[in-house]
Amino acid sequence: EAGVAQSPRYKIIEKRQSVAFWCNPISGHATLYWYQQILGQGPKLLIQFQNNGVVDDSQLPKDRFSAERLKGVDSTLKIQPAKLEDSAVYLCASSLVSADTQYFGPGTRLTVL
C-alpha cells in the first residue's frame, strides 16, 4: 500500500514570495491533515479536512495560509506572502476516518530567506 505522498521535498524562497505544497493521501483515507513542524518542536495542526470539507482550521493563519481539497483526495497548502517565521517542515497526514491512526508523509522542508 502506497503511503502519503508530498511534493516538493524541499523549497527555498525569499520572504514575501508565495509557495504551494501538494499532498496525496493514502487511497481511501477520508481525513487529511496539514501540520507545521518548526525545528525543535512537535508538529502543530494547521488544518483538518473530512473529504472535501474543513473540520478544523482554528490554528491556520488565514491572512497568509490557505488550503483546499476540492475533490476530496489531493490537497494543496499555500502560503502568500511568506514570512521568515514560516520556515519549517510541512507535514501532511491522512487517516481512514477522523478517529483513526494518522499516517504521515515525508514532509516538505521550507526555508524562507
Place this chain on the structure above:
Amino acid sequence: AQSVAQPEDQVNVAEGNPLTVKCTYSVSGNPYLFWYVQYPNRGLQFLLKYITGDNLVKGSYGFEAEFNKSQTSFHLKKPSALVSDSALYFCAVRVFGQLTFGSGTQLTVLP
C-alpha cells in the same frame, strides 16, 4: 485543553541495554495516546497506540508502552536497544479529534 510533556530532550543508552522514553499527559476525559518516531529528513512513523484495554501496548520494531492512569504517563520502552533505534520520538494525545504532540525526545543508542 490537552497537553503532552516529554521531560527529556535527549536520552542516551548503550546498545543492548533497555531504553525508556518518558511521556506524561494532561487531558479532560479518556485519552487516546500515541508514539511516533521520526528519522532525519523523513516524516513521522507510527509506532503504537493506546485506546483502551490492557495497559501494556506492544508496537512496531519491538517497542512497547505502558499506560498508567494514576500517574498520567505513557512511557515508551524497549528491552534491548539497537543503534538503528536512534531517532526523534514523539508522544501524542488525542481527545475529541485533535492530535497534540510533545516536543520530542532525541534517542541516541551508543554502540
